[in-house]
Amino acid sequence: MKKIVLLGYMGCGKSTIAKELSKKLEIPFIDLDEFIEEKVKMTIKTIFAEKGEIHFRKLEHECFVELLNLPEAVIIGLGGGTPCYANNHELLKGENVLSVYLKASIDTLVARLSLNKSNRPLIADKNDVELKEFIATHLFERSYYYNQAQHIVTVDKQTISETVEDILKILA
Ligand SMILES: Nc1ncnc2c1ncn2[C@@H]1O[C@H](COP(=O)(O)OP(=O)(O)O)[C@@H](O)[C@H]1O
Numbered sequence: 001m002k003k004i005v006l007l008g009y010m011g012c013g014k015s016t017i018a019k020e021l022s023k024k025l026e027i028p029f030i031d032l033d034e035f036i037e038e039k040v041k042m043t044i045k046t047i048f049a050e051k052g053e054i055h056f057r058k059l060e061h062e063c064f065v066e067l068l069n070l071p072e073a074v075i076i077g078l079g080g081g082t083p084c085y086a087n088n089h090e091l092l093k094g095e096n097v098l099s100v101y102l103k104a105s106i107d108t109l110v111a112r113l114s115l116n117k118s119n120r121p122l123i124a125d126k127n128d129v130e131l132k133e134f135i136a137t138h139l140f141e142r143s144y145y146y147n148q149a150q151h152i153v154t155v156d157k158q159t160i161s162e163t164v165e166d167i168l169k170i171l172a
């Protein structure tokens, strides 16, 4: 069965939008980060701190493949880095996958992430100036992978429901 995969930079709204989309479509939503946390009984923050990012990326790949192989239809919210490691971007093009890049500008991401960074180990210790510089460079480096998605939805200045509607139009 089809998997709807939402991807994009940290803070673009993958988890938030996937939850709302799931209600509308009555298809279950699985957040990849939460799936990993449950599997290893550790938070993302602790995995990064105690096991390191390379270990996290390995787990992330294994869990992504496991979710794609589920027999039922599900909505999967990826982590911001998922498409950028272990050739995961190739999996965004699979026959049973509908992938959507939630594209947000640097300003949108900075505004959202400066309020919401403590559980995101890659940015937790950055002040606002550092955060903007980091996001600008990092988003540029990652864009190649994000652009492998089958569809792109721009989320700037959109409400949660407007973004959900844009995704529903793609599915129609
Ligand atoms: N229009 C919007 N669409 C999605 N998220 C929004 C919007 N406006 C504000 N937010 C907030 O931005 C944050 C997005 O975080 P989250 O869904 O965890 O993103 P991700 O999973 O992509 O990192 C949440 O705190 C959410 O409430």
Ligand SMILES: O=C(O)C1=C[C@@H](OP(=O)(O)O)[C@@H](O)[C@H](O)C1
Pocket: 008, 009, 010, 011, 014, 015, 033, 044, 078, 079, 080, 081, 082, 119, 120, 121, 122
């Ligand atoms: O961009 C990244 O590399 C990461 C994004 C996070 O997910 P969100 O995009 O949901 O914050 C989480 O997987 C981890 O902190 C690493």
Ligand SMILES: [Mg+2]
Pocket: 014, 015, 031, 033, 077, 078, 079
């Ligand atoms: Mg998330």
